[in-house]
Amino acid sequence: MHLLDLLAARAEPAAAVLMTVTRRCPLACAHCSTASSMASEQIDAAVLKRFVGTFTPADRPEYVLLTGGEPLLRPRLVRELAERVREVGGRTQLLSGMYFAAGGRIPVPVRRAIDAVDHFAASVDAFHEREVPRAAVLRVLRQLLDEGKDLSVQLTGRTPDDPYLREATEDIRRELDDRVPVLVTVVRRAGRARTWLPEPGPAAGHRSTVPVPCSLAAWPVVCFDGTVVGCCNQDVVDAAALGRLPDHLRLGHIAHDGWAAIRERLLERALLRGIRAFGPRHLASLAGAGCDGYCAACVNALGEPGAAARAEAVLERPGVRAVERQIARLTREGGAETFLRRYGTEGYRELAALGHVTGGAQ
Template identity: 85%
Template sequence: MHLLDLLAARAEPAAAALLTVTRRCPLACAHCSTASSMESEQIDAAVLKRFVATFTVADRPEYVLLTGGEPLLRPGLVREIAERVREVGARTHLLSGMFFAAGGRTPAPVRRAIDAVDHFAASIDAFHERQVPRAAVLRVLRQLLDEGKDLSVQLTGLTPDDPYLRRATEDIRRELDDRVPILVTVVRPAGRARPWLPPVGAGAAVHPTVPAPCALAAWPVVCFDGTVAACCNQDVVDAAALGRLPAHLRLGHIAHDGWVAIRERLLERELLRGIRAFGPRHLASLAGAGCDGYCAACVTALGEPGTATRAGAVLERPGVRAVERQLGALVRAGGAEMFLRRYGTEGYRELAALGHEAGAS
């Protein structure tokens, strides 16, 4: 399972589900978008396992992403979820901050959890490196790579031209023989980074009258309290924790909703279909509402009942429905390349293809 397989499915609605195994983390990175600590909340294991148990061979996501906090603080739970997911024919991806690498050894429960998932991703950045040296992380990854594990690195810098990114990518490529894909991102003003990082735009400015499809509203996200959101934007996840999630972005709660109900709401909710096809800012403009930002249009403008009703009426028009279907098909056909062009970091996008065999899926 290569990183490009996952990115190719990013715009496919319900192709994957993101599970926040815990919000707890032993690291204290200054840029942490979730502001995680060892005192943070986490979902009851029984509730999370009960939700995963609703996946079946006939109806389940193709991929299940395990994240946190630090999901490997609950290695037994990770292993159980991964085994259940494999039983129904799906695959798992886990992202770790690699806290255990600093000690020079991988604890047995953690290793069993890593062995159980289909793809293991390590998060590397200057903030993590103050607590877990890059060399220690690369030693663990090298061992896993030599054993045949599918891997990737999520590398984060302050800006696209951060000199750290150039040095780190050179090191990772050299130590791992250009066999491990690298997804390069930049720090966003969320969580602990919000007080010190100036607000930045998410790529090029998008004019409200131009459709700009949103791929981030394609996969449901099980938030820290069990609420299921339709978007992985950290502000949306935070709003869920505070009970302030706009109605169109709230898909349910895993304490009483299974995968079938969550998937149906994600696929059939008119406003979400419109957001995926046209983008929230363009959709809000079609409904006669103005908004300063792309994501802000989804949370604020479309979160207002009157605007949501008007947007729904626009989306019911036969001509608009036809355009919606065409735009959705184009975005899905664009696969990983289109996702990286929109959300990847300039100058580093091609690194996501490292280790990908020609002709592979």
């Protein structure tokens, strides 16, 4: 299971679900988008297992991404969830901050959890390195790689031209023999980073009224409290926690909704279909609603009942539905390249293909 498999699936609505196993984390990284700590909340394990228990071989996500906080603080739960997903034919990925790597060994419960998931991803950045040395992380990854584990690294810099990114990618490639893909991102103004990262200026692409499809609305996200939202933007997750989530982005709650209901709402809700095909700003423009930002158009402009109703009416026109289907087809055909062009970091996008073998896994 290679990173490119996951990125290509971004073009397929409901191909995956992101599940927050816990918001707790033993690290205190300055850029943490969730502002996690050991005092943060976490949902009851039984509720998470109940939701995964609604997956069936005939109706389940292809991928389940386990995240946090630090999901490996609950290694037994991770293992149980991964085993259930595998039983019904799905696959799992886990993203870890590698808190345990500083100790020089992998604790047995953590190792069992890592063994249970199909793909293991490690976060590497200057902020993590203040608490967990990169060399220690790479030693653990090298051990797992040599044992045949499918891996990837999520590398984060301050800006696309951050010298740290160049130095770190060279180190990762050398130590892991160019066999592990690297997804390079930059810090977003969310969580703790909101207190020190300057607000970005308006992006030219976001002011355009041409269609700019949104793949962030392709997969449902299970939030810290079990609320399920239709977007993986951290601002949307935060809005759910504050009770400010617009109706079109609220898909349900895993305490009483199963996968079938969540999937149907994600696929059939008109506004979400339109956002995936045209992007929220263009859709808001079609509805006659103005907005200064791409994501703001989704949360604010399309969150207004009047604008939402007008957008839904536009989306039901036969010609618009035909264009929607055509854009969705082109997005799927673009595969991982579509996602990397839109969200990858320029100059590093090709690193996502490291270790990929055509026609098979890494």
